[in-house]
Amino acid sequence: MDSALATTDPADLHAGQEHGHVSLPQHRHHFETVEQQREAGSFGMWLFLLTEIMFFGGMFLAYLLYRNWYYPAFVVASNQLSVRIGTINTMVLITSGFCMAVGVWAAEMRRRSLLVAMLVTTTLLGVLFLSLKYGEYHEKYELHHIPGNNFNISMFTNPAGYGIKEAPLPPDMAQKTQVFFFLYFAMTGMHALHMIIGLGILCWLISRARRGDFSAGYVAPVENFALYWHFIDVVWLFLYPLLYLINRHPMH
Amino acid sequence: MTDQATHAHLDNPEHAQHRIVTPLQYFFVYIIMLALTGLTCAAAFVDLKWANAVVAVGIACTQATIGALFFMHAAFQSRLIKLTIGAGVFMFLVMVTMTMSDYMSRSWGMW
Amino acid sequence: MSTAIGNTIVSLPDQSTARLPKRHYINNEYGLLSWLLTEDHKRIALLYLFSVTFFFFIGGAFAGLIRLELLTPQPDLVAADTYNKFFTMHGLIMIFLFLVPSIPGVLGNFLIPLMIGAKDLAFPKLNLLSWYVYMAGGTLTLAALVLGGVDTGWTFTTPLSTHYLNTHVITAAMAIFITGFSSILTGINFIVTIHRMRCPGMTWFRMPLFLWSHYAASLLMVLGTPVLATTLVLVALERLFGIGIFDPAKGGDPLLFQHLFWFYSHPAVYIMILPGMGVVSEVISTFSRKRIFGYTAVAFSSVAIALFGFFVWEHHMFIMGVSSYSALVFSLLTMLVAVPSAIKIFNWAFTLQKGSITFETPMLYCFGFMGLFTIGGLTGVFLGSLGMDIHLTETYFVVAHFHFVMVGGGLMAFLAGIHFWWPKMTGRMYPETISKLAAVTTFIGFNLTFLPQFVLGYLGLPRRYAAYPPEFQVLNVLSTAGATVLGFGYMLPLLYLAWSLKYGAIAGSNPWQATGLEWQIASPPPTENFTEIPIMDHEVYDYEWLANKTKKEVTTVG
Incomplete structure (x- = not known):
């Protein structure tokens, strides 16, 4: 929706004047004032995030239910995730959120090079997050912990054989670790998908920021994208304790 | 005319003055967020019985609130935007509590 | 107040001298691309009109086939599994591709900016995108149909959909997933537009009730649809990879699917009916020439329906093994949601009282709506009470109930709205006599089709079967006969509305002498809607204001 908001083409400027409005290039003819346009854009973005809350909400509900039903399986399965990578990833995301926020400030202050630098840092941190995530996924793949026909429960029925200090689960409960891993992949996968989309938009923003589109008083695309990016961070802030930290203190 | 316009502007719950947050303020928020992450990680390694989950979710909620208020500028937004966020959280809670009301009362006492 | 106007609206004051404006949104630009790439909300509304009509007749064809099959007790027209595909397609197309987008997509898109005095919706590109997304979803649905059905x-019930069927479940689920995004985009656009784009003087309580009901429906679209999206993704994953979230053998719970699905799909019923209620409010006020009785109550009842609509979904699951305590709560809440609906019906009735009523075609459709929706709503209370529900659920009683609400309510309102705003959309009148005939035919056909189904259901005939015991044949034949009449009633508008595009009388800007801002500009409206942004300096539904305005216009011209 923003793609044509900021054409700097003189023809557009001229069209703007014909309508008798303030002729800022990004100003769409059906808005009375630029402020109205800006507020409409940010309200629209918030409504979109509202749908995202409900979208992730369904999966959080499933998580809550099955965690209560199959608590032992969830504990053991969760303990197979790497807290170190999880925590690092959390910090990476928070840092990228901070960079994004500074980027918005840079756009407001009309500092083009700082804005570009911040957007690039945000992107790099996002890529770092995804590559760490890929490492985690790959490990689960090798352990046959991806739900489906190849799912292998032997690590949970016989933890000692794998050198894991956990109480063995009875086979039917061990089977339920699959539910945990499914939720793990669905939730983090959806989260990663959102990040990939976000990275795509970031690349587009960077190319436009370099042209100077956002350092002349027009910050709406950067501002609205920042909302999206922070929202993804917030989702992760819930995923991290719920998936990685169910019960980390020794059971015995 | 100008007076009237400014006045209407302040009273209208759908508008808010545009406010710019400085990087220093962002930096404080950032440090708090990192500290809370460390705290949530540390708390998981301490046996608090049932309170582990409460602490974890509580810290996550705090972080989310701080993130929404400052990184996402919700604190400086109009009441309309705050209401929108509230509506999302409210509907999510409705979905969870009402569904769980079924599950929890289905096998009474086994939860 | 009404006598001050004196004349009934039948006399159509300016119609003989009325001329089409030289430039309007239809002839502003020519060529296919000017339609496919348009950002004008009015043109997008027409795109929606063509596409929902197309899907309506496809869904209707399936309804016809279903009724034809049920003419005889044996499954002799088609085999039982083909019959299953028929009613699935009928349901999917009618709900997701017709009822949900019909009134918001066509009338909402066309009228919301006009009614609030704006030049366009807040996000014109998003609006166009929502049509393309809708078409993508529709195409995928048709693909599922063509590939084998x-x-x-329409409920994608697990574990049936995930484990036992060998048909194109994933294609259909993705189609509905995509269509859902179209309605999310429409919803976001409407909410932002109503909040941000109102013209000076257009306060919330000066907005036509059409806007209030669209606002409420948009809230439901924005909050409910994403949950459906999650659910369909989970169904597709379960089916593709056997991940076990809804599979009891692996520890999943099929009822969780039901909870998530109905969390959207019950509010979806209000997405279908609320915009219809908005149409009825406009039409009834106009043809009674009175302000809507209890304007505030009607406005807030829309929001109340939207809110309560989220608290009742479990009544679709009473016999599925949910907790009886929780069923008790949901049953009570279901009764409560009847209250705001009743508020609307009573207020419309009081609006009619002592109004100068005329019986134009849209008004006839609205009367149909009021009667049929009342029956549909009250039978909903039967189904919401726990004891009755055990007997009636999954029978034809349910089928009759929701057809009364959605077809008798939603579709009647859609037709009322199309007729009412047809002069505004096209600049021409539809033929009056034949359209009245169509309205009456629809009403008779509808009742003949679905009243027998109440009896069938009460006698215990279960839904979704291709065959039935011979003693139910009489009622089924009646129902099929009614469906024929109904089909005829729906074909008529298609024919005469198409005819009127070329041969209809020129309508003039305000043929009904209605008060809304959309009636104060030329018909068809110019592309930019208003040459200068209007100022709402009077209350909504103020017929005295309109009479004064008209009088002044006459003096200035004279």
């Missing part, structure tokens, strides 16, 4: 029923 899907037979889950």
Whole structure:
């Protein structure tokens, strides 16, 4: 929706004047004032995030239910995730959120090079997050912990054989670790998908920021994208304790 | 005319003055967020019985609130935007509590 | 107040001298691309009109086939599994591709900016995108149909859909997933537009009730649809990879699917009916020439329906093994949601009282709406009470109930709205006599089709079967006969509305002498809607204001 908001083409400027409005290039003819346009854009973005809350909400509900039903399986399965990578990833995301926020400030202050630098840092941190995530996924793949026909429960029925200090689960409960891993992949996968989309938009923003589109008083695309990016961070802030930290203190 | 316009502007719950947050303020928020992450990680390694989950979710909620208020500028937004966020959280809670009301009362006492 | 106007609206004051404006949104630009790439909300509304009509007749064809099959007790027209595909397609197309986008997509898109005095919706590109997304979803649905169909029923019930069927469930689920995004985009656009784009003087309580009801429906679209999206993704994953979230053998719970699905799909019923209620409010006020009785109550009842609509979904699951305590709560809440609906019906009735009523075609459709929706709503209370529900659920009683609400309510309102705003959309009148005939035919056909189904259901005939015991044949034949009449009633508008595009009388800007801002500009409206932004300096539904305005216009011209 923003793609044509900021054409700097003189023809557009001229069209703007014909309508008798303030002729800022990004100003769409059906808005009375630029402020109205800006507020409409940010309200629209918030409504979109509202749908995202409900979208992730369904999966959080499933998580809550099955965690209560199959608590032992969830504990053991969760303990197979790497807290170190999880925590690092959390910090990476928070840092990228901070960079994004500074980027918005840079756009407001009309500092083009700082804005570009911040957007690039945000992107790099996002890529770092995804590559760490890929490492985690790959490990689960090798352990046959991806739900489906190849799912292998032997690590949970016989933890000692794998050198894991956990109480063995009875086979039917061990089977339920699959539910945990499914939720793990669905939730983090959806989260990663959102990040990939976000990275795509970031690349587009960077190319436009370099042209100077956002350092002349027009910050709406950067501002609205920042909302999206922070929202993804917030989702992760819930995923991290719920998936990685169910019960980390020794059971015995 | 100008007076009237400014006045209407302040009273209208759908508008808010545009406010710019400085990087220093962002930096404080950032440090708090990192500290809370460390705290949530540390708390998981301490046996608090049932309170582990409460602490974890509580810290996550705090972080989310701080993130929404400052990184996402919700604190400086109009009441309309705050209401929108509230509506999302409210509907999510409705979905969870009402569904769980079924599950929890289905096998009474086994939860 | 009404006598001050004196004349009834039948006299159509300016119609003989009325001329089409030289430039309007239809002839502003020519060529296919000027339509496919348009950002004008009025043109997008027409795109929606063509596409929902197309899907309506496809869904209707399936309804016809279903009724034809049920003419005889044996499954002799088609085999039972083909019959399953028929009713699935009928349900999917009618709900997701017709009822949900019909009134918001066509009338909402066309009228919301006009009614609030704006030049366009807040996000014109998003609006166009929502049409393309809708078409993508529709195409995928048709692909599922052509590739061999899907037979889950429109509810995608697990584990049937995930484990036992060998049809195109994933294609259909993705189609509905995509269509859902179209309605999310429409919803976001409407909410932002109503909040941000109102013209000076257009306060919330000066907005036509059409806007209030669209606002409420948009809230439901924005909050409910994403949950459906999650659910369909989970169904597709379960089916593709056997991940076990809804599979009891692996520890999943099929009822969780039901909870998530109905969390959207019950509010979806209000997405279908609320915009219709908005149409009825406008039409009834106009043809009674009175302000809507209890304007505030009607406005807030829309929001109340939207809110309560989220608290009742479990009544679709009473016999599925949910907790009886929780069923008790949901049953009570279901009764409560009847209250705001009743508020609307009573207020419309009081609006009619002592109004100068005329019986134009839209008004006839609205009367149909009021009667049929009342029956549909009250039978909903039967189904919401726990004891009755055990007997009646999954029978034809349910089928009759929701057809009364959605077809008798939603579709009647859609037709009322199309007729009412047809002069505004096209600049021409539809033929009056034949359209009245169509309205009456629809009403008779509808009742003949669905009243027998109440009896069938009460006698215990279960839904979704191709065959039935011979003693139910009489009622089924009646129902099929009614469906024929109904089909005829729906074909008529298609024919005469198409005819009127070329041969209809020129309507003039305000043929009904209605008060809304959309009636104060030329018909068809110019592309930019208003040459200068209007100022709402009077209350909504103020017929005295209109009379004064008209009088002044006459003096200035004279």
